[in-house]
Amino acid sequence: MLRLPTFTYHRPKTAAEAVRLASEHGKEAMYVAGGTDLYPNMKRRHQVPTQVISLQDVPGLHDVEVHGSGGVRIGAMVRLTKLEHHAHLKQHYPGFAHAVREISTPLLRNMGPIGGNLLLDTRCTYYDQSHEWRESIDFCMKKDGAICWVAPGSPRCWAVQSSDTVPVLCAMEAEVELVGADGTRRIKCDELYRDDGIVYLTKRPEELLTKVFLPPPGAWKASYLKLRRRDTYDFPILGVGACLWLDGDGVVTKANVRLGGAGSYAIPATETEKLLVGNQLTDERIAAAGSAAMKPARTMDNTDLDVYWRRKVAPVYVARALAACR
């Protein structure tokens, strides 16, 4: 039986107390929201905090608030199931609601909150394995080892950004609130991530993600399209988050396209975006914009299915995601 390592369990009653505990214990401490990412990782000894700080009793993190403008503030501890069925989100943020529905399984969505999904650990074929499996080929640099088994000559880790909500939230320019020891700051979702498989977040370890802000509905439309082997369970091996701003004539005034499941962060498809801005969304334009996404979808052999096939279908998936924004 896979068992958790021993640890001390904290359930602080305020955000300030949680941050204080995390600061006090430094590298020994980790936050837990739903536990659906952390506990499997602890069972496989990827992450072995001796102090686990649960956020379930922290007030103010469990609500979805719709503002007068139609914008939405989501507490980090709101379960994915609640978001999936939220009437306002389904009506005004269908791309985001769809991305939530694509996450893993209903049972897991009953447990996992949005904050944990945004901070999901990066994944890799050579990392997401049991301790014994990893030991047998020698550990990789993401945990306990010194080499990257995906690219043995690489000085960096190539583990993959695997959250479904991140590409679409980055594309629609959502923001997050972080509470730290010296105050609260609000940053763009994009700014939360770095292009590194190990240190994939820009937030300090003791900073607590408390809220997600969705921009008010307007002349923009977002979509998310996920590639995976099965229709359930699987993490994305490509997750296209697209958000297009259109004027009255159907001309794209601004475009954000992010590719998840391809690199260590949600990669912007900048060429695709350039091809769209100033143009109408004709079939030809969408196909051309999709083709331009092949290069940034720099797939590597560290997730499911064949690496070259994945690269070939990236343009198709990007085009479909763009067409869904029409």
Next chain:
Amino acid sequence: MPAVAGPAAQPHSRPFIRPGAPAIVLAPMTEPGKVLATFHVNGEPHEVAFPPHKTLLEVLREELNLTGTKHGCELGECGTCTVQVDGVPILSCLMLAVDAVGRPVQTVEGLADGPQLTELQHALADLGAAQCGYCTPGILMTAEALLRDNDRPTREQIRQCLAGNLCRCTGYLKIFEAVELAAARCRGEQAEPSKESIHGS
């Protein structure tokens, strides 16, 4: 032929009261590193001492001997450990037992009322929707929650609902049919499994 055993002993959670006798006080079974807490499982209180890093699955199976809840992948990928906490189906392998203290926990043992099976259990049995049976407790707990909220689920809703419960035997078809049959019977309809479902077409 040996004598048939009498009724099974009552669970130890039942209060042991002898009027007039001095109360028997057991020393709390705590040791350093353990917590003592009362779980409410299937409507019964259970006092258990357990280390705080134990999952709900471990406490249910190893401390309470409620082995109806199965352990499969233990990583949240198979759904056989599904139980209901606050009426919501969750994966007991990924919930700490301490987080379930004070909340109603429902396991597969709590479904039947004595020998009286629920409609869902009957339907699974009637249709042969359990083969090796290892996924069945998880399927039952997930589908039971669906039928509570929706007495007329569509095939697609059933598929979506059970998308987190792996079954490697049945191919799911009989399970979906069984949930539909149970829903019909719960609505009071005189539903029987189709001939094709039992004998094949």
